Amino acid sequence: MHHWLDERQRTKDICRYEELAELGWRVVRVNAKMLRGERQLIVARVRAKLRAAGCPI
16 A cells, blocks of 8 residues: 555654754655656756755755
8 A cells, every 4th residue: 555545654754754854854755757757857856955955056
């Protein structure tokens, strides 16, 4: 079963995401389709997060 169909797992994922945000992590969420065919979009999102964090890229 896909983890987003499991309410307990979905709740754990949401809590983990919030914990990472509280620790200052920036999360870029992607799926398999994006990894296969939208890599430039992923790179753009990562660059945007890095810039927002003050990285001079």
